[in-house]
């Protein structure tokens with residue numbers, strides 16, 4: 001069997017005294033797109049932060065392999081260089097750091113970590129321009145400090161633009177669809193679909209079945225109280241939409 | 254009659270008294286004998302107790318016969334050098350610049366030990382007269398060279414009416430435990446426009462003291478940038494006086510303080526006439542076990558109506574053991590003025606660090622990016638590209654020196 005891109009085994013994580021992830025098991029083979037749906041507060045973003053290496057969480061049990069490598073031993077930058085990318089649910093603004101400087105630093109840091117040479121400025125500009133055109137991101141926006149003054153939807157598009165530039169192995173999209181207008185949803189979905197590849201996998205966290213009409217998942221998981229309680233094909237999302245979560249997690253709505 | 258107890262003098266004071274006597278400055282020697290170095294009980298030295306911090310003073314400097322590598326090279330700059338207090342021969346001055354020397358002290362008399370010592374011990378001063386707009390950056394490279402030495406030097410600059418210049422002073426030298434006492438007097442004529450940058454890059458073993466005095470005539474525009482990125486103990490003093498209506502100044506600085514260091518920027522800004530404005534913006538970054546001090550005093554004299562002055566100190570702590578201190582002081586004797594001050598202090602934002610790192614940017618580089626963002630307000634106004642790059646390079650270098 002081929003090595004999965006992402007393999008999560010019995011992952012438990014807590015913040016302060018509170019356990020939030022309570023035994024997550026998930027295997028995503030190369031090329032597959034998995035969707036995760038679940039109630040507010042069930043721990044979806046926590047899972048994405050824990051995978052990306054945010055410090056606030058204590059991992060009490062379990063294991064995560066990225067393309068066979070032990071992810072939990074790496075710092076966030078090493079995880080990114082190893083091919084993990086998280087499109088944040090709430091991308092933050094960083095005044096004082098120019099977006100272009102940031103993009104170039106990120107691309108070159110990852111290339112360096114992989115033993116590749118730096119991208120020349122013209123090549124970099126070309127790559128940004130191409131990605132910007134595809135995702136309908138006005139490159140003038142990129143002259144501003146990182147995410148500063150970007151609208152909610154612009155921030156989400158900028159996240160996908162970064163993803164397109166960094167070409168990760170494993171993409172995690174945390175509610176990338178929330179805040180997007182109808183047209184933007186089309187554009188972003190198209191951008192994400194363009195990145196689907198045999199050696200790239202995706203974990204798409206969403207509340208809305210609508211997104212999954214555009215980005216059609218191979219597997220849909222229902223997340224509840226810190227673990228996956230149900231998995232199925234794309235029709236599971238339709239059932240969820242029709243019936244709500246109560247049938248799946250047993251809790252009252 | 255009240256008996257005043259004589260102060261107990263330490264080895265640094267004994268050396269200073271002997272040095273003052275050796276140059277015939279007996280009045281200064283007597284003053285030191287009576288008062289000693291300032292302790293924390295002296296208000297303006299409250300956070301920088303020189304009696305405790307300055308343990309020894311090396312012998313008075315003799316002329317240097319070798320020079321270390323230049324601390325900072327700025328492409329296209331016109332270079333002048335003072336080594337161990339002696340003004341060195343210079344290449345042909347650019348248009349509008351008259352270079353000369355004069356004797357002794359350059360600062361106005363004031364009750365300050367560093368000013369007194371400089372006045373008594375500086376033998377020679379470099380003089381610059383800027384008659385018009387000077388194109389190249391003028392760099393005055395001030396050195397303490399050879400074995401540990403007590404170096405006093407002085408610079409006096411006149412900028413003519415309507416003249417303009419960018420003047421960079423760098424302080425550096427050999428690795429020995431020097432004590433440098435530097436003075437610069439800078440007078441801006443009517444409508445003169447000057448940027449004056451001082452950068453301490455001296456060895457960590459040394460002590461760096463600098464006193465910069467400014468006077469601004471009508472309509473003059475001044476920007477000062479005081480950067481500490483070198484000596485283990487330093488204090489830069491900025492004394493400014495607005496003497497003509499319509500004058501404006503931005504007083505800015507970066508106090509970069511590393512483990513084991515104590516660096517102090519103290520400013521004393523006097524608005525002496527009506528219709529003048531100033532903005533003070535100082536950033537302090539401290540790491541390891543260290544102390545960063547900013548004292549900001551703004552005095553608005555009785556006749557200085559319509560003064561507008563805003564002072565800000567922002568601190569960034571890169572370790573839990575660092576201390577960042579800020580003492581703002583407004584003394585306002587006029588009634589129709591707008592004056593304010595503020596200060597903030599924090600750590601690097603964790604969320605920002607995580608965001609940058611999550612894109613593959615290693616920790617040290619992410620820190621550098623955020624610190625560059627933090628100091629941008631101070632360095633961005635430096636328009637000369639080579640100079641701006643060089644100053645950013647100093648900050649990057651300081652960050653790497655961890």
Ligand SMILES: Nc1ncnc2c1ncn2[C@@H]1O[C@H](COP(=O)(O)OP(=O)(O)OP(=O)(O)O)[C@@H](O)[C@H]1O
Nearest residue numbers: 015020038039040041042043044045046047056089
């Ligand atoms: N820093 C924190 N301190 C305490 N509790 C936290 C912290 N961060 C998250 N939590 C809690 O962990 C739980 C899971 O939060 P998480 O953000 O992962 O939910 P989510 O499934 O992404 O929800 P949503 O659909 O609303 O985005 C919530 O109850 C939240 O309040």
Ligand SMILES: [Mg+2]
Nearest residue numbers: 044045046089
């Ligand atoms: Mg969430």
